[in-house]
Amino acid sequence: MPASTSPKVSGNIPGISQFDRNLPRPNAIQINVEGAFIVDQDTVDGRSTPPGTRDIALPFHTDEVSHIAVDIGGSLAKIVYFTKNPSGRGGRLNFTKFETDKIDEYMDFMQGIVMRGDDANSAQNLHIMATGGGSYKFYDEMRRRLDVDVTREDEMDCLIAGLDFFITEIPEEVFCYSEQNPMSFAEARPNIYPYLMVNIGSGVSMVKVTGPGQFERIGGSSLGGGTLWGLLSLLTDAKSYDDMLEMAGRGDNTKVDMLVGDIYGGEYSRIGLKSSTIASSFGKVFKQVRRGQAAKDANVDEEFQPEEEKPAHDKFAEFKGEDISRSLLYAISNNIGQIAYLQARFHGLEHIYFGGSYICGHPITMHTLSYAINFWSQGEKTAYFLRHEGYLGAVGAFLKHQPSAWRSEN
Numbered sequence: 505m506p507a508s509t510s511p512k513v514s515g516n517i518p519g520i521s522q523f524d525r526n527l528p529r530p531n532a533i534q535i536n537v538e539g540a541f542i543v544d545q546d547t548v549d550g551r552s553t554p555p556g557t558r559d560i561a562l563p564f565h566t567d568e569v570s571h572i573a574v575d576i577g578g579s580l581a582k583i584v585y586f587t588k589n590p591s592g593r594g595g596r597l598n599f600t601k602f603e604t605d606k607i608d609e610y611m612d613f614m615q616g617i618v619m620r621g622d623d624a625n626s627a628q629n630l631h632i633m634a635t636g637g638g639s640y641k642f643y644d645e646m647r648r649r650l651d652v653d654v655t656r657e658d659e660m661d662c663l664i665a666g667l668d669f670f671i672t673e674i675p676e677e678v679f680c681y682s683e684q685n686p687m688s689f690a691e692a693r694p695n696i697y698p699y700l701m702v703n704i705g706s707g708v709s710m711v712k713v714t715g716p717g718q719f720e721r722i723g724g725s726s727l728g729g730g731t732l733w734g735l736l737s738l739l740t741d742a743k744s745y746d747d748m749l750e751m752a753g754r755g756d757n758t759k760v761d762m763l764v765g766d767i768y769g770g771e772y773s774r775i776g777l778k779s780s781t782i783a784s785s786f787g788k789v790f791k792q793v794r795r796g797q798a799a800k801d802a803n804v805d806e807e808f809q810p811e812e813e814k815p816a817h818d819k820f821a822e823f824k825g826e827d828i829s830r831s832l833l834y835a836i837s838n839n840i841g842q843i844a845y846l847q848a849r850f851h852g853l854e855h856i857y858f859g860g861s862y863i864c865g866h867p868i869t870m871h872t873l874s875y876a877i878n879f880w881s882q883g884e885k886t887a888y889f890l891r892h893e894g895y896l897g898a899v900g901a902f903l904k905h906q907p908s909a910w911r912s913e914n
Contacts, residue, residue, distance in 0.1 A: 535903070536565040537673045542891060543596065558891060560674060562586075563594040571631040572617055573902035575662065575895070576638020578706035578730060579603065579745070580861050581610045582898040585617055597902075599895050601861070603744070604638060611649050618650050631655065633901040635662040655905070660711065662900030663703055664719050667857060669899055670890055671696050678857075678888050681870040690888060700853040702844045703896065704860035706730030710847050723847050725840060729862035732836050739832075740825035748829055749866050755830030760823060762787025785835035792822065830868070837869050841876025841887075848877075848885055856887050861894035 543559045569586035576582075581602045588595040602610040618630055632646060632654045639656045646654050670677045678690040701711045701719075708725040733745055742748040764772055765779030766788070848856050856877055863869050870889055877887040892899070 535673075536562065536567070538564045540674055542674065542676060559599060560597040560892075561594070562596060563589075565594055569595075570629060571633055571902070571905040572614070573633045573898045573905075574614075574635070574639070575659075575897035575901060576604060576610075576634065576636040576642060577861070577897075578637060579733060580705075580894065581607065581636075581638060582861070582895050583610075583613070584895060584898040584902045597899075599892060599898075601894065607638075607642060607645075611645070614646075614650055618652060629653070631905060633657060633905050635659050635897050635901040657901045657904045659897060660709075660719065660721065661717070662897045662904065663709075663859070664701065664711065664713055664717070664900065665903050666896035666898070666900030667701055667713075667859060667890075668696070668716060669903060670892060670896070671857075677891050679891070680886060681867075681874045681889055683867075683871060686867060686870075696855075698851075698853055699855040699857055700844065700848045700851070702840065702856060702858045702860075704728050704840060704858065704862035706733075708840055708843075708860075710844060712847075712851050712853060722851060723843065725843055727836055727839055729860065732832055732862070735832055736825075736829055739828050742825065742829070745861075745864070749833075749864060749869075751826045752829040752833045752866075752868060755824065755826035755828070757782070757827060757831040757834055759827040760788055760831040761785050761834070762791075782834060782838070785831055785838075789823065833868060834872055837872035838876055841873045842880060844873075845877050845880040845885065849881070854885055856885060858887060858889055859893045859896045863889065863893045865891070865893070 539561075540563075541561050543561050572583065572585040574581060574583050581604050583598075583600050583602075585598050586595055587598055600613070602613065604610075614632075630652050632650065632652055634643070634646070634654055635657045636659055639654075643654060643656065646652075676689050680688045680690060682688065698712060698714045700722075701709075701713055703709045703711070706729055708728040709721055710723040711719050712722045713719045729745075732748065736742050736748045736751075740748070740751060742751055761782045762784040763779060764777045764781040764783050767783055768779070771777060771779045844856055844858075848854070858870075858873055863873075870887075874887045877885050890896075
């Protein structure tokens with residue numbers, strides 16, 4: 505598959521810039537979203553909101569909010585909570601996350617929110633809406649350490665509810681990606697269904713959505729964010745997922761991958777493959793290691809015994825961690841993109857939404873997924889991304905708590 509072509513963006517694509525208020529509501533959402541907008545630059549609670557976790561302002565929401573939502577996955581724990589504006593009118597949805605391995609930091613943060621409950625969440629009893637595998641694994645610990653009620657919600661239900669909410673309710677949330685226009689916001693269409701949701705977390709789930717609360721998991725893959733994180737932890741010095749993405753941004757995968765040009769000396773035009781197409785991920789590694797060993801063996805005097813074979817981790821020292829990171833990021837993203845296209849084609853789905861913390865707003869990842877969908881579909885299908893792609897489940901869980909006092913003012 506070629507490595508550099510901009511995905512085609514159709515003229516009539518789903519989004520929310522001119523949301524039709526007559527659209528069916530997922531889960532009968534009762535948040536007052538009138539005038540809602542994403543806060544691009546701000547400091548809240550003494551913290552600067554990072555690009556991937558921009559808060560959402562709800563200037564006309566006045567009813568009390570007495571719950572917090574969490575989505576605890578295999579790699580990350582995501583939190584969504586509401587805070588009032590100091591002026592007393594309106595407020596905002598706040599987003600933050602922690603590595604699941606650092607669950608104590610997550611618990612400490614949650615305790616801080618609970619202790620401030622009278623300020624941020626009214627005098628009502630605070631409640632936690634939880635989803636994800638960790639909502640079961642850490643259920644007893646949350647109840648014990650936070651001393652609040654915890655309600656567990658189905659993970660897939662929450663993912664779909666959260667995605668539907670973002671598509672239909674939040675302006676400038678959904679966008680298409682290209683190198684020329686990294687954030688082309690999607691336009692509205694009368695009906696957002698059907699669509700394919702590709703949620704990329706530790707693993708990958710692909711879900712066909714045909715209406716509010718109507719969905720079917722049609723496929724997936726075990727090769728997802730956990731694969732990237734795990735392998736790069738072994739092969740590089742990266743200490744966190746952010747480190748890995750940063751390294752990938754500086755890397756050159758052609759030092760590691762075998763390209764079509766390496767095999768044919770140029771492009772293979774008869775079947776539409778450019779010379780820059782990746783023919784084999786990590787394909788150069790074996791050849792380079794073997795070539796280096798052969799050169800070393802040739803220099804060993806026959807009187808002496810050859811050196812012992814290097815362990816695997818020493819062999820990888822011959823390659824830069826940045827190049828390895830970029831190669832593996834391409835390999836996993838290309839694989840997900842092609843599987844997503846095949847599922848969309850088989851089920852007749854034109855619109856494909858990518859969510860999950862694997863994406864993390866990373867340009868290389870979005871470009872690779874966009875290009876894969878555009879290339880394999882010959883421009884007939886479109887890849888969509890979200891500015892809060894890692895919080896679909898947490899937002900869906902947040903919406904599951906429906907106090908009767910909440911109302912929709914549309």
